[in-house]
Every structure is written in C-alpha cells, then in structure tokens.
Amino acid sequence: MSTTAAPPPKKVNHIGLEVLNYKGSKTTLCAGCGHNSVSERIVECFYELGIQPWSVAKFSGIGCSSKSPAYFLGLSHGFNGVHGRMPAIATGALLANHTLMGVGVTGDGDTASIGIGQFMHLVRRNMPLIYIIENNGVYGLTKGQFSATADLGSTLKTGTVNDLPPFDCCSLALKWGATFVARSFSGDKKQLQAILKTAIAHNGLSVIDVVSPCVTFNDHAGSTKSYSYMKEHESILHDLDFVPHFQEISVEIPEGEVMEVEMHDGSHLRIRKLERTYDPTNRIAAEAVLEEAEAKGEVLTGVLYVNPSKPTFVEQLNLVDVPLSTQPEAKTRPSREVLNQVMEELR
C-alpha cells in the first residue's frame, strides 16, 4: 500500500475561487506592452476582492487596448464592440442588467479621438462602469500614428513631431462631472491595484487613465509615454491603500498622516500623505493639482477625485430591482384591460 501526500490546499479567495478562475486567454499583445500589466492587475484585484467572475461584463472598443478583455476574466461575458463606441454598448447592457459589474477597457485613440463624444456622455450620465483608458499616446494596431493624448512636441519613431496639444482625459472627466477620476502607470503595481480596487467599490463611473507604454511604437526617446519618461516625470500624489469591506481595519494610524474615504460598499480608501496634503473629495483642488503638474511637466498619478454619493444613471432611472433582462412577461406586458382602456381613449 502506497501513500501519497495530500496535494497542498489550493489558495482561494473568500468566495472559494482560485486566481486561475480570473484569468483569460493568452495575450497576443507585444511582450512588454503596458496593457498586459493592466490585465494582470485586473485579475489580481477581482480575485482578491472575491468578485464573482460571472457577475461581471467586460466591454471594449477597437484597438490594442480593446483586445485585452480577452486576456482577463475568462469566465465573464465580454463584448469587443466598434471603435470609440464602447460607452454605448456598456450603457445598454448595464441598463438591461444593472446588477452586472461593468469593466470597460479602451485606449487613447478609442476614447480621446473617435470616442470622445461617447466618453463625455458616459461621464455626464455617471453610468456605473469601471472605465480604464490604456493610454500610450499612439495608435498601435494601425502601426504608430499619433493619438489625441500625445503631448505637444513629442515625436513618433519616424521623427514626426506632434504639433497639437493633448487632451488630458482626467482633466476633461473632472470638468464633465466624473465621480471617480484617477491616473496611474502600468508599471506601478501597488498604486494601480489600489485604484482598481477603489473603482470596483465605487458606485458610479470610474475614469482611470493608465499611462501604458507601447513598446513597439512609442517607447523611444522623444516619446512622453515611454517607460523611461514615466520614470523621470511621474509625480505620485499620495500613497494609497485599499481596505475592502470584508476586512477588519486592524492597524491604528496616527492622526494627520492618513485620510480615509468610505466607499459605497463600506470599503475604505486609505490615503497616506506624501509631499503634500491632498483631499481627493475636493474637485476644485483636483483641477488645480492637474494644472500645476502640467505646468511643471509632471505626470501626476493617484486618486484625483472621488465622490461616492452622487446618484448614478441607474438610480436616476428608478429601475426595478430584478434586471430588466429577466423581467417576466407579467411585468412587461400590460393586461388586456389596459389595451381596452387605451382603445377607448382613442375612440
């Protein structure tokens, strides 16, 4: 009789799923692409927070970034739509089933050029959706043209100089009334995790602009969206820590050092001061720090703004609790008497 050692218990999250359950298919993006790091962070965050994958719906437009939803959360429904129009698809789907958690991945071309209109209106509606802009300043899938977030004076690999000023998606989203605005860097694992987790907890639209370098077309000297440029110019606003609602807050923190923002689901975003004191619930301050950083030529990262209390579009529409998609006929087809009444009114 032989004995075999019991296999080591698999590591699972608080809903009993392994990290494998959060992975997607193998990436087809270039090795070293910032987008792959973002996909990895999404996998980690959804796993660690114990979000059920089949309660999530993924959305994207067109471009390298928009291919990435295939590479995370393979057990979630996904919809890779048309260029610049992911907000519309996500809005329709999330109205059909408002209990879904929506994750949208887009790029700077998809959002700031062809899709700027839909992006604006998504913000205006405060549609509950995690909206991740994988921002590399360049069109990758069509081989290296400037996008509308490319900085003035930055150059393509060919040496072509960009002579138009960039859109700053964070700054625009703030102006349009976004309820969660953050910027991060695909290379900053800890910060991006904290921001993504806060976005998962946020009730409303989360706009996350992630500088995510394109190793093939925009990682050269002269690019302002390269790894080396970010290393030199990133200015980190604060140190972030996310405490999920299911986790006891155990460590006492000295007063004055840390600010806490309570999210809709009872989670907390813990913000540790670095060089400056910054209150991310103050929208005017957010606009000011962004302008300041721009003037200094810095790329400011962190949670720029959060407003956990503004009503979402779903709340404004006063939808029934059961998703519209599965409402039974008894609720969606009025009775024979109603038709008779309407006919009588028209006689």
Added chain:
Amino acid sequence: MSTLEVSPAGSLPDQTSHSAINDFSIQVATVNGSGSQTANTVLMRAIFQMGVPVSGKNMFPSNIAGLPTWFTIRVSKKGYIGRRKEINFLVAMNPETAQEDVMKLESGAAVVYDEPLKLNQLRDDLAFFPVPFDKLVAPVCPDAKLRKLVRNMIYDGIVAYLLHIEMEEIHKALFKQFGKKKAKAAELNWGAAQAGYDYAAKTFPHTIPWKIERMNETAGKIIIDGNAACALGCMFAGVTVVTWYPITPSSSLVETLIGYMRRFRLDPETGKATYAIVQAEDELASIGMALGAGWAGARSMTATAGPGISLMSEFIGLGYYAEIPTVVFDVERVGPSTGLPTRTAQSDILSTALLSHGDTHHPLLFPCSPRECFSMTIEAFEFAEKFQTPVFVMTDLDLGMNNWTSEAFDYPEAPIARGKVLNAEDLERLGGFARYKDIDGDGVGYRTLPGTNHPNAAYFTRGSGHNDKAQYTEREDDYVNNMDRLAHKFEVMRQHVPTPVVEIADQAKIGYIVVGTSDYAVRESVDQLRDEYGIPASYMRLKAYPFTSHLLDYIRHHDRVYVVDQNRDGQLLGLMRLELDADLIAKLRSVRYYGGLPLDARTVTDEVLKQEGK
C-alpha cells in the same frame, strides 16, 4: 343680403348628385404655429363621429411657426383613405398661399376665405364664402393675445354649417381634444366655433352640393397615428430598453411611448420602472445602447429616420455579425441628406435591407396601417429574438405622423418568446455550449445572457472573425462557415416572415406590387383601372423582406408587374432585381413617385396607362 358670390350654376356639381354626399376632399391652408392643428383634428374627428370614413393628412413645413401648412381631409363613403389630388372645398387662411391655392382648384370648388384677401376676384367658376374672421373672433375672445389661436376654430363652425356637420359632434370632438384639464381653453374655442356657425347660418344659403350625412362605418373604430400605434406595439411587446435621438418624423413614436410607459409600466408594488428610456447623444449611441441591451437580454429598440439609419450603419453590421437582437424603427422621409424632413417617402428600402459594410442582409417589416404598426411591432420583437438579429420596422411619415381611422387593436394572444437563451440549469445539464454552433439546422445558435449564474455561461462577443465557440479566428474556413451559416439563417427567415396580401384579379394580365402606405392609392388605382378603363389588375402587398416564394408565383402569373415605389430610383424593384431570375425581372415595370406627398391613386393609374400604351 348675402355676400355670397356664386359662379354660374352649371359649373357646380349637381346638388342631388350621389357623389357629392360623403365623397369629397377638404383642404385647409394655414400657417404653422397658428393652432390650426387642433381645429383640423376636431373637424376630422367630428366627421368620424358621424360614422363617415375619413382620413386626414398634414402637409407641414420643417419649421416651428410662420410657414405654409395644408391639411387635407378626405371623406369617402367607399372607404378610400389615400390622398386625393382633387380638392372640392378649400379653407384659405394663409395669405401667402391663398392665390395659388385658389388657382389650383378645379372648376366648381368651394372656397371659405378671410374676407380681406378678396379671393373672389381671382376666378368666376368657384363658390366663394368670405368670412370676416377678425371681426368674429374679437367678441368671443376678449384676450387679444389668444385670438390668433382661437381664430381658426371659427372655420370649424363655418365648415360645419356648409357641409352639414353636426355641431354636437364638433362640441364632443373639441372637448375630447382638449381633455378635462383644459376645459377653459375648450370653452373659449367652442365659443369661436359657434360664432362661425351662427355667422354662416345667417349669411350663406346652402348652395353647394357637398354634404356629410351620418353613416355607421366607424363604430368601434379608433383614430390614431402610426407612430403611436408602434409605441403601443412596443409596450405590449414587453420592450424594456428604449434608446433614441430626436429626428423627424420618428420623435413622436418614442415620445408617445414615454407617455404610455409612465402610465402602464411602473411596477404596481414598488412604483419602479420596468423599463429604461434613454435619450442618447446621437444615433451612433442610440443603436449602440440598443445592441448592448439586446446582447444583455433586454427587449430593446430605437426609432429613427433616414439620416439616423445612415449613422447606425456601422453598428448594424456588428449587430448582424455578432447576432444581437434589437428592433429599429425607420419612419422614412424624403432624402438624401436633410432632404424634406417633413415630407413622406419610402426612401430607405434598399439601403436598410443591406445596411453596413461587408455582406449584410436585414429583415424588414412593412406595416401599412396603424393596426399593422401595432401587430408587426410585436412580431418584430419576436422575430429579432428568434433569429438573434436586428429587425427593421419600415414605416413612413404619412403612416407615422398622420391620423388614421383604424379598427381597434387586438391583444397579443401568443406569449412572449425570448428565443434560444440558455439559463444556469440548461448549462448545468449541458455542461457548456458553443455560441455560434448551428445545433438545430436553422442557423441560429444558443446564447447566454451576461449575469447568468453559472461558471460556463460566458462567451466573448466580437465583430472580428469568430468560430462556433465565439473564439477569435482569422482562418479562411472559419470565416466562410460563419458567413454561410448567416446566409442560411436569412434563408430560414423567409419561411417565418409575414406573408404578402395577394388579390389576383380575374383575367388580369397585369398586377401591382407595393409595400406600406402605397396600399391605399394602389388599391384605389386597381378600382380605377377596372371601373374606368375595364382593365383588370391584380394586387400584391409585401409585408416583409426577405421576400417569400409568393412573390415568384405572383410575377409568373402575370405578363407585366408594376412595382410601386415612393422613391426616385425604384428601390423596392432594385431589391427584387438582386434576387430574382432574369425571366422574372423582365416582367417588372416601375411606377415611382417621389414628390414628398402621400401617394394618390390618379398618379399611379395615369402612369400605368401610359406604360400600357392606353
């Protein structure tokens, strides 16, 4: 002493003529924004209430106030409700167009006009009835600011007297029109109508032959426009997500729907909405939202017109290829570009049938009446989910925005069917599924809805190449298989679309083929050809694209078939050319009208006679 100036009696129709009773057309010429719509609706409704078949058509400008508008009311004891070219009775309220309106009349017609316009000097072969509107309105409407709006109700009283419309019916129609909440305004208008009637009774003898006499042809019927009928269809189809962008002539479809949904689709227990209605930022967004909602399991729809259809083109290709149900209403108008946005046409048949890039085909439904607007809307939602594809309901401005007399609508007896959707229990039993695999041979795969509580529910939807399992592929065989399955699915749809109306005339060598609102004029034309020229003609009204085999049989049966199109290029005919064999195409002839007005019978009849060499 009467101010009436009557032309030589011989030029007027015989007063005892049978045709003068319940068979004529009234035209009211006004400026838009003057409140004339209320006066016109009341007039039409009063005739309807007297049991006489009646139709009203509004010819209005793309403008808010101050431009010419014509409303024609056709009274037809035989039940013809298409537009009639000949006007028998004109109410000329618009100084800008009055002269031209009068000059267009056929000899013997009657004209009610604003006295200062002195229209009686233009011709001596018409019956003129001058009315001092300003003098009459002042005593009944002390508030000078309101007089412009109330003034038009005076002609209701004049016309009622001259055409023997019962004033009790004018009263009833007027109070129905204003509703209980606006009783004061109704009273004011009623005073004006009475003042008109009294003036006419005192001033004008009954000299004209046209007359409304009570019938019993409208009992139980309703008056409704096609857009409202589509809106009711949506509500009873169980629509849950509605997205739209305002565009003439479709806006009132969703606006009416909003009104009904607020009344009848709030959950009685919670007061919460069993629907979401979103006014989108443009048509790109409205169709995107409708597709997103359809993908996630809602019954979704959007409504638009030609320019919106053009904008939706890219997304519709995605809907076709990713196989997502939704319903799109196209209330057609005159194009290209802005065209004549307040005039009617069947202008999008060809472009919509093949909308988008790549190889695409879409099912189209063509209702011709409010009753069909209601029933075919419900069919469209069923069809979209059964075949997992965008379905277009093609109406037009004439149907959508004009008031029609209609039989009351029938309650949908068949339960709502959501098509091939697998739930968690199905997945547990099956272990998994392949989204685009043709299990049943009808080309339609099984889908799951996001949020289905099962680890095997997910699949990835994309507009790029995909295989049976919805996985990304650029393989030649995968792409071809998928496109062939979609083509097969479209062939299967042929067996399930509503079948055409066919009326084969005895001995007929020629026949008509029409869709939608061409019905009325062409049916009347069939009668004209038979009664006036002794030519028997058959009639076919298609209700859907893809075409069914009935079309082939019908063409084979006749020597020449006249395809009637309300567009310049013969789009319906063009769609047939794409599908039919050469021997059948050789039999097709084209009758086209594209002037922006509702089609009339005489135009059709004359064109056919010309082509027949008669």
